[in-house]
């Protein structure tokens with residue numbers, strides 16, 4: 001019996017040595033010789049269902065740090081509170097897909113929308129919420145880079161053209177979903193330059209709303225008024241992003257816009 | 268020679284070392300299986316019963332958000348960036364690199380154990396291969412036979428190779444067998460991408476191609492075996508040089524752990540890439556991870572390891588053939 | 594002793610870390626003889642033996658086993674050698690049988706049947722399939738000898754083979770060694786720091802001290818040279834006076850007188866004593882112990 005074990009272990013070990021040696025050889029051959037490139041985006045989408053799931057309400061969140069929830073102590077952001085609110089209102093299961101990236105600009109979002117997975121998510125969405133533009137206008141939350149009208153105009157033009165493309169793209173992907181584009185507030189409304197900055201933000205919002213109006217079911221949600229009077233109590237310590245209270249305000253406003261019955265009917 | 272190797276295998280088996288190693292693996296695998304299982308469950312809870320694409324996308328978004336933080340360390344940023352591009356690439360090609368299944372578990376397990384766990388197990392077997400004969404005095408009987416010394420050492424070396432193969436095989440069989448109970452045994456033909464290379468903080472995908480998971484696993488196990496053989500050879504050399512098994516283990520343990528630590532912090536100390544212990548993570552090159560130090564590649568790491576291994580082998584044989592045995 | 598030597602050691606020296614440990618040792622073993630290698634601890638016995646069996650390389654000098662040079666023809670030389678250096682260290686986790694099998698496998702010229710032969714020879718048949726870790730020292734010693742005899746060697750080298758054995762074990766070992774030399778025509782080199790051992794076991798002896806052989810001779814010769822006569826006589830002072838006129842006299846501890854042994858003159862000395870009125874109660878010859886011998890050849894250096 002003992003002899004048998006010895007022989008068995010030895011033979012198994014020899015066989016294993018050969019196997020691993022073969023694996024090693026294959027690695028060398030595979031890694032060090034040129035291989036044909038992957039046949040690019042294969043159309044195969046076995047389980048990639050783009051079908052909407054009827055039993056769920058899918059919210060796709062896109063955009064920048066606001067949608068991500070930067071500054072919220074619980075890290076939920078307005079999307080999180082929005083979901084909480086909606087859950088109270090309905091029995092339906094809610095599925096939140098948050099693909100927002102901190103510091104995202106309109107250009108970045110447009111690029112992100114080219115990704116297959118983001119597209120797939122957009123197709124599945126019942127509701128799309130997004131914040132975009134803050135990083136186009138404000139400089140990393142510091143302040144307005146310059147108050148020079150020319151600079152701002154050219155920034156806005158660029159932004160508007162991107163936003164148009166974003167809207168078009170989203171509509172192409174998903175004809176039915178309601179899109180809520182949450183607008184900008186002025187985080188600097190208690191600073192010396194408040195008058196100028198507020199006017200710039202207002203103008204920016206106005207133009208954005210105009211653009212949104214050109215599309216079906218795209219709602220540009222104003223937030224300017226929410227933060228206008230008590231801006232300090234709604235801002236995070238960075239004096240730029242909303243705090244928990246600020247996010248709750250935004251969530252409430254968006255929640256009130258989402259008409260449930262209608263969404264359900266549509267889906 | 269066969270008889271000599273057989274003798275060595277007999278001693279190895281009788282010392283029950285192999286047995287203990289197999290037990291250790293059999294104990295660890297369920298542990299990791301459970302951890303993996305928990306992770307999957309956790310993810311399900313957080314994101315609902317989602318398509319893997321959504322999960323991966325969430326991860327990508329998370330990584331992007333982390334990257335946008337300015338406080339992030341350069342090193343880490345580079346690592347994340349490369350990971351990000353790779354995940355993106357997987358997503359674009361509609362391949363789930365982590366579809367649960369025993370083969371996937373096997374692959375992940377071996378990728379994570381190549382730089383520390385497996386070398387440690389190998390070390391436990393090899394450390395006393397020669398030193399125990401010296402400290403036990405049996406070397407006097409062994410070397411007064413009508414057999415040349417180098418042949419005796421070679422038989423020990425071959426026994427070392429065989430036991431390394433055996434350990435790697437045990438890892439393969441046990442990780443497949445045990446994790447399959449939880450994850451199922453399928454998934455051998457799942458496509459995976461390999462051939463990534465890294466330059467600076469860019470992921471180069473020129474040579475990326477698809478291989479079925481079974482081939483991928485076989486390739487990775489080949490590399491794991493290679494690493495274990497090198498670590499085995501170096502331990503073997505120490506075992507020849509030192510009488511005390513504890514000293515051999517101590518030195519190897521220190522270098523392996525130092526390697527694991529160094530790999531995380533040596534990026535600016537460039538010549539550290541010539542240490543064997545920062546080059547152990549060969550599977551990272553196959554899966555396309557960031558290298559600890561600029562300019563490292565599969566070819567480089569394998570060569571560094573080969574040089575160390577050959578040097579260790581020569582030192583072991585030269586000393587052993589010449590040395591006075593007191 | 595006209596046969597060719599089984600083991601020849603010539604001018605062997607060894608220097609370790611700049612210290613000369615063996616300073617030119619030479620001796621020869623012939624088939625069938627038991628050769629003693631006698632010296633105090635630290636004299637260099639083990640070091641010399643390690644060189645003979647090829648464990649350490651000599652700084653200079655040649656060693657031939659069965660005519661084969663250990664350094665240039667290692668494998669052939671080792672074929673004719675069996676040894677135990679210091680303690681019989683075998684693999685404790687293997688059985689006695691597995692240990693023997695292990696060493697037998699290393700020399701393809703050893704047939705499988707030889708295992709049983711040596712086991713019977715050393716009388717270990719009962720316990721051979723037990724693990725060595727359960728063996729007593731005496732059993733290990735015997736297993737050690739069994740392993741040394743596996744290859745039917747011409748030369749058997751045993752380094753302090755009776756170390757740690759009880760008196761019965763020592764006697765058994767002694768008889769066994771003599772028997773091997775007699776029946777198998779084996780040359781046995783036995784080292785020891787115990788004089789009584791060597792005296793009882795060996796045909797010839799080399800006395801080694803501080804790395805040099807200071808004397809090599811047959812035990813008979815060495816002893817004969819130092820043979821003495823013990824006298825018990827009354828009255829003692831008179832006897833001593835009369836004897837000292839003829840030869841050198843020393844006084845023994847228990848009221849005896851000791852003179853050298855001189856066969857032709859002995860009757861005359863006796864007659865002189867009797868005539869002088871001394872009662873000679875006892876007169877006997879005594880072989881000295883090697884201890885005395887050692888003291889004499891080494892010039893007073895003590896052992897142990």
Ligand SMILES: Nc1ncnc2c1ncn2[C@@H]1O[C@H](COP(=O)(O)OP(=O)(O)O)[C@@H](O)[C@H]1O
Nearest residue numbers: 593609614632633634635636637638639640641
């Ligand atoms: N490895 C070594 N390094 C230095 N000195 C040694 C070594 N081995 C033995 N010696 C010295 O050589 C001398 C002879 O030792 P040894 O041959 O063991 O004596 P014996 O066996 O006759 O008791 C001792 O003085 C010992 O100290």
Ligand SMILES: [Mg+2]
Nearest residue numbers: 638639640753
């Ligand atoms: Mg000694």
